[in-house]
Amino acid sequence: xxxxxxxxxxxxxxxxxxxxxxxxxxxxxxxxxxxxxxxxxxxxxxxxxxxxxxxxxxxxxxxxxxxxxxxxxxxxxxxxxxxxxxxxxxxxxxxxxxxxxxxxxxxxxxxxxxxxxxxxxxxxxxxxxxxxxxxxxxxxxxxxxxxxxxxxxxxxxxxxxxxxxxxxxxxxxxxxxxxxxxxxxxxxxxxxxxxxxxxxxxxxxxxxxxxxxxxxxxxxxxxxxxxxxxxxxxxxxxxxxxxxxxxxxxxxxxxxxxxxxxxxxxxxxxxxxxxxxxxxxxxxxxxxxxxxxxxxxxxxxxxxxxxxxxxxxxxxxxxxxxxxxxxxxxxxxxxxxxxxxxxxxxxxxxxxxxxxxxxxxxxxxxxxxxxxxxxxxxxxxxxxxxxxxxxxxxxxxxxxxxxxxxxxxxxxxxxxxxxxxxxxxxxxxxxxxxxxxxxxxxxxxxxxxxxxxxxxxxxxxxxxxxxxxxxxxxxxxxxxxxxxxxxxxxxxxxxxxxxxxxxxxxxxxxxxxxxxxxxxxxxxxxxxxxxxxxxxxxxxxxxxxxxxxxxxxxxxxxxxxxxxxxxxxxxxxxxxxxxxxxxxxxxxxxxxxxxxxxxxxxxxxxxxxxxxxxxxxxxxxxxxxxxxxxxxxxxxxxxxxxxxxxxxxxxxxxxxxxxxxxxxxxxxxxxxxxxxxxxxxxxxxxxxxxxxxxxxxxxxxxxxxxxxxxxxxxxxxxxxxxx
RNA sequence: GCACGCAUAGCUCAGCUGGUUAGAGCGUCGCAUUCACAUUGCGAAGGUCUCUGGUUCGAAUCCAGAUGCGUGCACCA
Numbered sequence: 044x045x046x047x048x049x050x051x052x053x054x055x056x057x058x059x060x061x062x063x064x065x066x067x068x069x070x071x072x073x074x075x076x077x078x079x080x081x082x083x084x085x086x087x088x089x090x091x092x093x094x095x096x097x098x099x100x101x102x103x104x105x106x107x108x109x110x111x112x113x114x115x116x117x118x119x120x121x122x123x124x125x126x127x128x129x130x131x132x133x134x135x136x137x138x139x140x141x142x143x144x145x146x147x148x149x150x151x152x153x154x155x156x157x158x159x160x161x162x163x164x165x166x167x168x169x170x171x172x173x174x175x176x177x178x179x180x181x182x183x184x185x186x187x188x189x190x191x192x193x194x195x196x197x198x199x200x201x202x203x204x205x206x207x208x209x210x211x212x213x214x215x216x217x218x219x220x221x222x223x224x225x226x227x228x229x230x231x232x233x234x235x236x237x238x239x240x241x242x243x244x245x246x247x248x249x250x251x252x253x254x255x256x257x258x259x260x261x262x263x264x265x266x267x268x269x270x271x272x273x274x275x276x277x278x279x280x281x282x283x284x285x286x287x288x289x290x291x292x293x294x295x296x297x298x299x300x301x302x303x304x305x306x307x308x309x310x311x312x313x314x315x316x317x318x319x320x321x322x323x324x325x326x327x328x329x330x331x332x333x334x335x336x337x338x339x340x341x342x343x344x345x346x347x348x349x350x351x352x353x354x355x356x357x358x359x360x361x362x363x364x365x366x367x368x369x370x371x372x373x374x375x376x377x378x379x380x381x382x383x384x385x386x387x388x389x390x391x392x393x394x395x396x397x398x399x400x401x402x403x404x405x406x407x408x409x410x411x412x413x414x415x416x417x418x419x420x421x422x423x424x425x426x427x428x429x430x431x432x433x434x435x436x437x438x439x440x441x442x443x444x445x446x447x448x449x450x451x452x453x454x455x456x457x458x459x460x461x462x463x464x465x466x467x468x469x470x471x472x473x474x475x476x477x478x479x480x481x482x483x484x485x486x487x488x489x490x491x492x493x494x495x496x497x498x499x500x501x502x503x504x505x506x507x508x509x510x511x512x513x514x515x516x517x518x519x520x521x522x523x524x525x526x527x528x529x530x531x532x533x534x535x536x537x538x539x540x541x542x543x544x545x546x547x548x549x550x551x552x553x554x555x556x557x558x559x560x561x562x563x564x565x566x567x568x569x570x571x572x573x574x575x576x577x578x579x580x581x582x583x584x585x586x587x588x589x590x591x592x593x594x595x596x597x598x599x600x601x602x603x604x605x606x607x608x609x610x611x612x613x614x615x616x617x618x619x620x621x622x623x624x625x626x627x628x629x630x631x632x633x634x635x636x637x638x639x640x641x642x643x644x645x646x647x648x649x650x651x652x653x654x655x656x657x658x659x660x661x662x663x664x665x666x667x668x669x670x671x672x673x674x675x676x677x678x679x680x681x682x683x684x685x686x687x688x689x690x691x692x693x694x695x696x697x698x699x700x701x702x703x704x705x706x707x708x709x710x711x712x713x714x715x716x717x718x719x720x721x722x723x724x725x726x727x728x729x730x731x732x733x734x735x736x737x738x739x740x741x742x743x744x745x746x747x748x749x750x751x752x753x754x755x756x757x758x759x760x761x762x763x764x765x766x
Numbered sequence: 767g768c769a770c771g772c773a774u775a776g777c778u779c780a781g782c783u784g785g786u787u788a789g790a791g792c793g794u795c796g797c798a799u800u801c802a803c804a805u806u807g808c809g810a811a812g813g814u815c816u817c818u819g820g821u822u823c824g825a826a827u828c829c830a831g832a833u834g835c836g837u838g839c840a841c842c843a
Contacts, residue, residue: 050805246839253843265843278843314843323843332843392842438770442838445769449839540838573778605779605790609771613778617792620805627805635802677782683790698802 046638047745051630053594053623056741061186063740069124069761070193072131072526076761085127085763092123092130093529095511095559096192097542098137098200101174102146105184107568107576107614108535110586111606113188114599115565115678116533120191121733122673125764131526132192134185135514136178138201140462140503141237145399147173147461159236163460163498170461171201187587189595189736191760196522198514200506201463208513209506210466212553214478221415222455224469224476228327228334229454231407232397233352237458238411239397240502241451242541244404246393253390254374255320257382259297259306261286264319266390267326268373269366272300272358273345274324278336281310283321300377301359311336328408344408352405366405410474411456412465412499419548420447426557432547435563435676436609439539446540453545455502462500469497508545511558518554529559536564536609563676566611568602573613589619596735597623603682603734625686626738629731632694633742636724639705640717645750649714658697662688662723666766669730682734689727697723721750726765736760 068074072091082088094116099109116132124130147170148158158166178199185192198205216222229238253266261277277295279286289295293308306324313336314323327337327344337344349355354369356362361369377383395404424447426432427440434440456465469476470487476497477484487494506513511532515523528550532543543562550558569575570582577583590598601619606612651659665688672681697720704716725746728739736759743759756762 047802049803241839246842263843267843315841319843325843330843332841394842436771442770445839449768571778601791607780610779615778615792618778621791624803624805628803631803631806633802638802672782675782679780680782683780687790694803695807702801 047630047634047742049634051594051627051738051741053596053626053737054591057187057189057590057595057737060737060740061189064191064758064760065186065194067758067760069758070132070191071195072129072193075127075129076756076763078763079127079761087127090128091526091530092120092128093526094120094132094531094533095514095529096132096134096190097534098135098198098507098510098514099181099185100139100142101136101177101181101199102139102143103177105181105188105586107584107586107602109185110188110598111565111568111602111612112533112535113185113190114602115563116531117188117190117192117599117736118603118673118678118733119531119533121736121760122764124191124760125729125732125762127763131196131522132190133196133198133514134182134190134192134194135198135510136174136181136200137503137507138174138199138461138463140500141235141243141399141457141459142503143170143174144459144461145235158460167460184587187590187595189599191736200503200510204516205506205513206463208517209463209501209509210478210480212509212549213466213501213505214480215553216414217478221418222412223415224410224412224467224474226408226410226474227413227454228329228331228406228408229411230395230404231350231409232400232402233350233405234400234402235397235459236350238407238409238454238456239404240454240504243398244395245398247396247401248391249394250389250391253319253387254377255384255386256377257384258299258322258324259295260289261322262320262384263323265323266392267370268377269354269358269361269370270326270329270347271324271373272354272361273328273347274299274306274326275304276307276309276337276340276342277322277324278309278311278314279322280312280314280316283314283316285321298380298382300373300380300382307342309336309340309342311339329406331406334406334408346408348405348407350407352403409456410469410476411454412467412476413452413454414505416450416453416548419552420450422551423447423544423547423557426547426551431557431560433561435561436607439536439562439564439609443539443544446544453502455505456499457502458499460500462503463506465497465499465501467497468494470494504541504545507542508549509553511546512550512554527554527558528556531561531563532559533563533565536566539564561676564609565606566609569611569613571613571615573611584614589616593619593623594626594737596626596738597621600625600682600686600735603678604686605683606679608676622686625690626735628690628694629735629738630742632689632698633724633728633745635698636720637745639701640721640747642747644714644717645721645747648751649718650711651718652712652715654700655715655719658719659722661692662726663766666726666730670764670766673733678734685727685731685734689731693723693727721747725753728759729762729765732759732762 079085120130120132230244231238251266253264254268255262255264258277289308291310295306297306325333325336327334328346329348347355347357348366352366354361354364397404427444466478466480467476468479468484470492472490472492475489485494511529512527515527517523546558574582597619600622669681669684701716701720704712728743732739740759746755748755
């Protein structure tokens with residue numbers, strides 16, 4: 044008979060429990076509990092289970108979404124560990140290039156400084172220090188969530204060996220013709236002063252003015268008159284009857300914004316005859332569709348707007364103006380020359396914005412490094428079609444296929460200092476470039492000119508896209524050989540293209556094997572009202588406040604119960620509170636059982652009453668169902684079933700009815716009840732452990748040391764799963 | 767335009783392969799308390815499962831369509 048304190052106090056218990064686990068050494072896959080060491084006692088002997096933790100951005104605190112990641116992955120890890128698999132959960136941090144630089148720019152801003160005033164190497168050192176501080180901070184927060192990951196294998200995306208792997212991938216891609224340096228139109232953020240890939244751009248529907256402007260004999264439509272200074276090509280559809288008297292290549296003299304120019308007629312099928320007047324002029328330097336037309340017809344292109352978003356000297360009197368202030372003035376000038384035919388005030392169109400600062404994206408023509416994605420995507424499309432990858436929820440399969448089938452080349456150049464430098468030399472004459480890992484090449488192989496060192500860095504996703512094999516020590520390490528490919532990639536549905544799909548492509552390309560065979564995607568964690576959390580809205584919920592208030596187990600249950608994969612979850616404090624009650628209920632269940640169980644009596648299995656046999660059978664059924672639910676990633680159901688069983692079956696019925704046997708004082712009935720209650724409590728703790736590791740361990744540590752058919756382990760974490 | 771979702775109690779959502787009176791948490795109302803637990807227990811109210819049609823012995827669940835909401839991608843002179 045044991046006496047537990049009246050209420051469970053998570054605040055006092057959790058830190059020591061985590062320490063107990065960590066010091067036990069069982070976070071590492073090498074350590075196996077006594078029962079797991081042979082195929083006779085462990086049906087999963089020799090099997091591995093590996094999750095590579097999505098590397099946490101080393102630029103701030105843990106947020107609620109991280110809480111969900113850590114909980115989901117910890118559930119899978121603890122479950123598989125208890126099932127006897129050699130289980131590895133590899134933690135890591137991401138330098139998160141652009142994201143971190145943006146965060147750090149805000150830090151600088153507060154100090155009245157700017158990144159453009161700091162020498163690049165000094166800035167790099169500062170951000171390095173910043174991320175190192177954040178790393179240790181974040182790791183301690185991850186521990187508070189209860190993550191049972193192997194800290195001895197923790198990696199950072201800027202570790203020397205990771206960078207080496209990233210470099211060799213870059214070189215391999217280049218030599219196999221899959222990376223090229225090309226002068227193409229890219230999305231440029233005038234605020235952040237860097238180019239992006241297509242994924243960092245968001246669209247927004249806007250209503251603007253649409254101007255009909257006379258262009259010689261034509262009327263052209265435009266929403267951006269400020270880009271039109273250099274327009275010297277007027278394009279129409281070859282089948283457009285309205286313009287059939289104008290021939291492709293025909294020159295026309297006309298009066299334009301800053302005086303007379305010679306325009307050239309171009310016929311191209313990209314023009315939509317239904318839109319505007321069916322005639323348009325093009326600005327290839329600042330518009331992707333125009334760029335394509337210019338490419339097809341080998342037309343000149345000229346920069347009109349500089350990197351800061353100001354007009355260049357070609358704009359004549361408007362040079363130096365920001366485009367927004369220039370626009371009305373330019374329209375005014377056009378109008379004064381009688382060139383504005385009409386203005387439509389209600390033109391709805393989508394504009395492209397920087398996903399981070401919502402600045403208008405100004406496309407620019409730049410020489411950047413691109414990856415040809417088509418050849419990388421093909422094998423993944425085939426793998427998905429052959430069902431070599433399981434998506435949870437499965438509709439992500441279609442979403443991925445749709446994206447892969449329409450994939451475009453990936454710009455991996457970023458004009459920021461915080462990142463992995465692109466190890467290459469570039470030629471300012473031919474604008475080509477080549478990898479030069481050992482700094483050996485000095486003249487351009489094509490034009491024999493002197494090369495200069497590339498100053499751009501890689502898109503962070505280029506390195507994190509290689510994370511599973513890089514973090515495991517590809518190609519020669521023992522870990523890579525033993526744990527790659529991994530089993531599950533669990534991450535946010537939001538980054539399915541950014542990260543998951545690119546990991547599949549780069550992993551398959553570099554190692555020949557898919558990096559994982561199951562992709563589990565969770566939705567967003569929203570605030571209690573269902574709104575996206577953001578610092579500017581001030582509705583960010585700090586997970587550590589909640590764990591401090593209600594206990595980590597309650598927080599974890601609040602994130603898991605009722606949260607189906609792929610759908611977003613409104614994080615309600617009430618729900619977490621309810622699960623604090625659950626943790627306490629569990630504690631009191633244990634309090635009752637342990638105070639009614641005679642340890643000595645457990646050393647011999649009693650003859651069980653038929654009703655107790657039936658109760659144990661029903662419990663075994665629950666255990667089997669829960670096991671199947673976890674194996675099939677229905678954590679929300681498994682958690683709910685256990686919650687329900689513990690409270691409304693075990694406590695409300697089994698325990699209540701057992702009081703009769705304890706009151707009766709009948710020896711056999713009482714022994715049968717004791718045995719039944721104890722076995723269910725013990726095995727219920729095991730089943731609940733992946734979900735609520737702390738309270739279950741706290742109770743476990745108070746269990747008797749042995750029974751007729753069982754001996755207590757060092758920690759509940761390494762007990763054998765009861766189903 | 768193409769694609770992918772969602773629609774169930776006042777609120778937030780479950781309902782896994784179609785099968786008896788559709789569930790949970792929170793909220794509301796009532797009752798109970800020295801006996802594991804007030805961080806509690808018991809009970810109640812509250813749902814034509816968006817609509818229409820179909821498949822089926824049987825549909826919240828499968829199929830088709832409609833309506834509403836959301837998301838991604840593309841176009842956007």
